[in-house]
Amino acid sequence: MKATEIVEKVSSGEVSARSIAENYIETINESESDVNAFNLVTAEQALMDADEIDSKIASGETLGPLAGVPISIKDNLCTRGVETTCSSKILEGWKPPYNATVIEKLKEAGAIIIGKTNLDEFAMGSSTENSAFGPTRNPHNLELVPGGSSGGSAAAVAAGFSPLALGSDTGGSIRQPAALCGVVGVKPTYGRVSRYGLVAFASSLDQVGPFANTVSDAALTLEVISGHDPRDSTSIPEKPLEISGFLNQGIEGMRIGVIEELSGKGLEGISPDVSSKVEEAIKVFSNAGATVESASVPASIYGLSAYYVIAPAEASSNLARYDGIRFGPRVEASTTAETMTATRTKGFGDEVKRRIMLGTYALSAGYYDAYYGKSQRVRTLIMNDFAKAYEKFDILISPTAPTTAFPLGDKTADPMQMYLQDVCTIPSNLAGHPAMSVPFGFGEDGMPIGIQILAPAMAEREMFQAAKVLESESGNGIE
Amino acid sequence: MVQRISREEVAHVARLAQLALSEDELDAFTSQLAAVLDHAADLEALNVDDVEPSTHPFPLKNVLRIDDPGEVFAIEEVIEVAPEVEEGQFRVPRILGES
Numbered sequence: 124m125k126a127t128e129i130v131e132k133v134s135s136g137e138v139s140a141r142s143i144a145e146n147y148i149e150t151i152n153e154s155e156s157d158v159n160a161f162n163l164v165t166a167e168q169a170l171m172d173a174d175e176i177d178s179k180i181a182s183g184e185t186l187g188p189l190a191g192v193p194i195s196i197k198d199n200l201c202t203r204g205v206e207t208t209c210s211s212k213i214l215e216g217w218k219p220p221y222n223a224t225v226i227e228k229l230k231e232a233g234a235i236i237i238g239k240t241n242l243d244e245f246a247m248g249s250s251t252e253n254s255a256f257g258p259t260r261n262p263h264n265l266e267l268v269p270g271g272s273s274g275g276s277a278a279a280v281a282a283g284f285s286p287l288a289l290g291s292d293t294g295g296s297i298r299q300p301a302a303l304c305g306v307v308g309v310k311p312t313y314g315r316v317s318r319y320g321l322v323a324f325a326s327s328l329d330q331v332g333p334f335a336n337t338v339s340d341a342a343l344t345l346e347v348i349s350g351h352d353p354r355d356s357t358s359i360p361e362k363p364l365e366i367s368g369f370l371n372q373g374i375e376g377m378r379i380g381v382i383e384e385l386s387g388k389g390l391e392g393i394s395p396d397v398s399s400k401v402e403e404a405i406k407v408f409s410n411a412g413a414t415v416e417s418a419s420v421p422a423s424i425y426g427l428s429a430y431y432v433i434a435p436a437e438a439s440s441n442l443a444r445y446d447g448i449r450f451g452p453r454v455e456a457s458t459t460a461e462t463m464t465a466t467r468t469k470g471f472g473d474e475v476k477r478r479i480m481l482g483t484y485a486l487s488a489g490y491y492d493a494y495y496g497k498s499q500r501v502r503t504l505i506m507n508d509f510a511k512a513y514e515k516f517d518i519l520i521s522p523t524a525p526t527t528a529f530p531l532g533d534k535t536a537d538p539m540q541m542y543l544q545d546v547c548t549i550p551s552n553l554a555g556h557p558a559m560s561v562p563f564g565f566g567e568d569g570m571p572i573g574i575q576i577l578a579p580a581m582a583e584r585e586m587f588q589a590a591k592v593l594e595s596e597s598g599n600g601i602e
Numbered sequence: 603m604v605q606r607i608s609r610e611e612v613a614h615v616a617r618l619a620q621l622a623l624s625e626d627e628l629d630a631f632t633s634q635l636a637a638v639l640d641h642a643a644d645l646e647a648l649n650v651d652d653v654e655p656s657t658h659p660f661p662l663k664n665v666l667r668i669d670d671p672g673e674v675f676a677i678e679e680v681i682e683v684a685p686e687v688e689e690g691q692f693r694v695p696r697i698l699g700e701s
Contacts, residue, residue, distance in 0.1 A: 220679040313659045327658050356665045357658065428642040439619060446620070449692055453685035459694045460620075468622040476621055481635055483615040484607065497645050499655035504648075506656060539637045555659020580659070 126192045126286045126340040133191030136180055140173035140191030144235055147193045151238070151284045159259050160269075160279040162198045163206055164238040169193065172235045189347055190233030195279040195288040198239040199246055200331070201320040202226055209322050210254035211244045213445045213470025215452055223320020224355070225289060225331050225348045232347045237285050240275030244472045245442065246296055246324045248272050249544040252535055253474045260531070261304060263570055267528040270300030270544070273334070277304040280334045287344050288334040293325050294430050295523075295548025297332045298560040302523035302573025305562045307341045307590070308334050310548075312580045313555035314359035316345075317352030325437035326357075328430075328552040338561065338590045342366040345583070359581075366584050370591045374411050377589065380418025380516035381405060382577075385547045392543060393525045396566035401522055404563055404574045407596040408520075408589070418512050418519055422504040426550040429505070431542060432485050432498040433553075438475075439482030445470065477538060502553050509554045513579045518589050521547050523560040523573035547575055557583050561590045563597045606639040607632060 124132075124143075132138040148166045155161060176191045196202065199209045201219035203226075208214045222230075229236065243253035251259040251274025259274040261267040262282035269278040273290030277300035280288050290297040292310035301308025309332040316331045323329065333344035350363035383389045386401050405415045447453035447466030454465035471479070485494040512519060524544055534541040551558035557580070560573035574593060578586035612632045616623050623631065677690055686693040 217683055220675050220683065353667055357660075359660070425645060425648065428645050431638055432642055432645075443619075447685055448694055449680075450683045451685065455695070457695060459697045462695050464620045464622050467620050471621070476616075476619075477631060477634060479619045479621065480612060480615045480631065481638060483619045484611065484635070487615065487618070493646075494639075494642065496655060497648070497650060498642075499657060500650035500653040501645055501648065503653050503656040504650065506659070537637075538634050539641060542638070542641075553659075 124286060125337055126189065126335065126343060129192045129286065130188065130190055133176065134180070134186050140176035140235065141170060143191055144169050144173040144193055144237070147237060147285055150282070154282060155284065157260065157265055158262055158278050158282050159257055160195070160240055160275045160282060160284055161238040162208055162210060162241050162256055162275070165205060165236060169235050169237045176233055176235070187231060187233035188343060189229065191235060192233070192287060193235045193237040193285040194229060195238050195240045195276055195285040196226070196236055197242055197273050197276050197288070197290045199242060199291060199322040200226060200289060201322070202236065202239065205239065207239065207322070209245045210242045210256055211470065211472065211475070212255045213451050213466070217451050221320065224317035224352045226320065228348050234287070240273070240279055240288060242275055243272035244475050245322070245438070246272040246291055246293055247438070247474050247478055249295070249299055249541050250534065251275060251300070252531060253472055255472055258531055261528045263305060264528065266530055267570065268303070268531055270303035270524070270528065272296040274300045276334050277301050277306055277308065280304070280306045280336060286336060287340060289331060289348070290334055291321055291329055291331050292552065293328045293434060294552050295545040297334065298548045298558060298573070298575060299524045299544055301334055301560040302562070303528040303571065305571030306334050306336055307338055307559065307561055308332065309341050309345055309559040310551060310557060311345060311349065311583060312359070312557045314357050315349045315364065315557070315583070317355045317358050319352055319354040323441040325434040326441065327437060328434060338587060338594045339367060339370055341559070342370060342587050364583055366587050369584050370587060372588055374408065374413045374589050374592050377413040377518065377585070378516045379408050379413045379415045379589070380512055380519045381415065382420050382423065382519050382521045383417050384420060384423045385521035390525060390546065393522065394527065394566065396527065397522045397525060397572055400563055400572045400574065401520070404520060404593060407593055411592045418516055420505070420508045420512050420519070420550065422501065422508045423550040425501050426505060426553055427542060427546050429498040429501040429553060430549045431481070432494045433502065435478040435482035436485045436495050437482070439479045439486065442475065442479055474538070505550055506554045509550070509556065509579070517585055518582070519577040521575045521577070523547060523575040527566045527568055527570035527572060551577055556580050557586055559586060559590055561593045561597070563593060605632065605636040606643070607635050
């Protein structure tokens with residue numbers, strides 16, 4: 124069921140929030156052992172929260188915009204008293220003493236948290252295989268990956284475990300799994316959604332966003348979680364977004380650019396299926412009254428390189444706090460320094476270690492200018508090129524990922540191949556712009572393909588309007 | 603061909619990052635990190651001397667809030683999740699030499 128329908132039926136008393144929650148929990152019980160979307164299912168608490176919604180209805184209290192809607196939460200968002208692991212052994216058993224701001228907002232809106240979802244350890248990866256607790260599988264084909272790092276959240280929505288989920292997106296970690304699992308995934312403008320209580324990976328790139336089956340459900344969720352938060356100094360001082368009321372305005376006269384460096388012949392390794400879907404999307408937009416032309420963002424080809432310097436550099440600093448002293452498990456050794464090393468060596472997985480070392484290297488004396496300094500200048504180039512493109516276009520499009528979902532184990536031996544999965548999504552993180560993935564049919568392998576819609580900073584509304592048009596022609600998100 | 607990062611350099615950054623690596627891990631990580639740095643080599647050809655670096659997508663001003671003491675975590679809640687505690691404080695192994 125759509126989230127918007129659930130809210131309507133629960134609020135009108137037609138269906139109880141408890142029976143909604145029970146239905147989703149039943150689906151989880153049926154197929155979670157195959158998919159492994161969750162690190163933790165909080166069924167008991169979900170039912171108690173649902174009962175509370177039902178008693179509010181009985182006593183005629185006003186309900187929030189997500190009343191009775193079950194939602195899955197990526198396990199790098201802090202939930203008070205509920206284990207938050209980042210799919211890492213170094214946080215196993217850790218129960219945060221506070222809620223992330225987005226969790227507070229969801230609760231206030233009446234959403235029912237149904238579980239904590241699996242991810243690549245500390246959100247580092249593109250397949251959810253880097254989890255310390257085993258990989259998540261793609262609900263469309265259990266032999267294939269769901270994408271990552273928010274693979275558990277994408278799979279939870281695709282498998283019908285919950286109509287909504289939250290993820291985080293540092294280089295594509297919401298959009299790429301959304302594409303591979305055939306659901307909608309949104310990375311908002313940097314600063315739109317509070318990062319307070321999101322476990323930090325690369326602070327200048329991280330952003331929380333929603334997964335949903337439909338564009339309108341994603342819009343509703345983003346409205347709830349967006350808005351200024353004094354607890355996050357990078358939070359944009361703006362009111363929460365208003366999108367839902369403008370979703371069906373169409374795209375007549377909208378100027379849409381197809382990023383040539385990130386689609387078709389411009390993108391090395393793009394599958395022919397994905398290419399032809401981009402062509403189809405162009406037709407859909409043209410038929411809806413938009414003008415569609417080729418666009419160029421020349422510096423975007425350097426995005427991947429700059430990202431894999433900047434993100435590990437920030438990660439190496441952010442992850443210095445995991446030392447077994449104040450929280451999390453500790454591996455005891457004879458001195459404090461040895462205890463820290465033993466704890467980190469045992470607690471972190473290989474990909475996390477790779478990125479910490481890469482970041483430490485990129486920030487070290489003698490290499491700082493060549494790697495980190497240069498990458499930050501390249502970041503400026505990418506922002507400048509986007510700015511130029513947006514003089515001529517209202518929104519831009521590209522594929523979300525170069526291929527459909529790939530087999531488990533396919534890219535784990537070669538980190539660089541895995542990194543290439545994010546080539547289309549990374550530029551938006553570096554620029555701080557919003558971007559979303561909209562499911563748009565299937566490849567010849569029967570696996571979902573996503574189209575990425577990119578917009579200038581703060582232009583979420585236009586981005587969603589285009590997404591809505593694409594959705595209505597894709598057979599997804601049936602109204 | 604000379605690798606972009608040597609085995610010794612990887613051992614050095616591992617030490618800085620407080621990670622202990624086995625000899626096999628050191629070999630594997632060296633070639634993997636070199637591959638990533640090789641990819642990043644496409645940046646070398648770019649002349650960006652006249653370009654200002656960006657650390658954040660939006661120019662950030664220092665944000666100050668009113669100095670209004672709010673809620674703080676209860677000590678009990680914080681030490682409850684600590685690995686080792688003594689008298690309401692984090693307990694660590696000896697930090698000064700003595701054996």
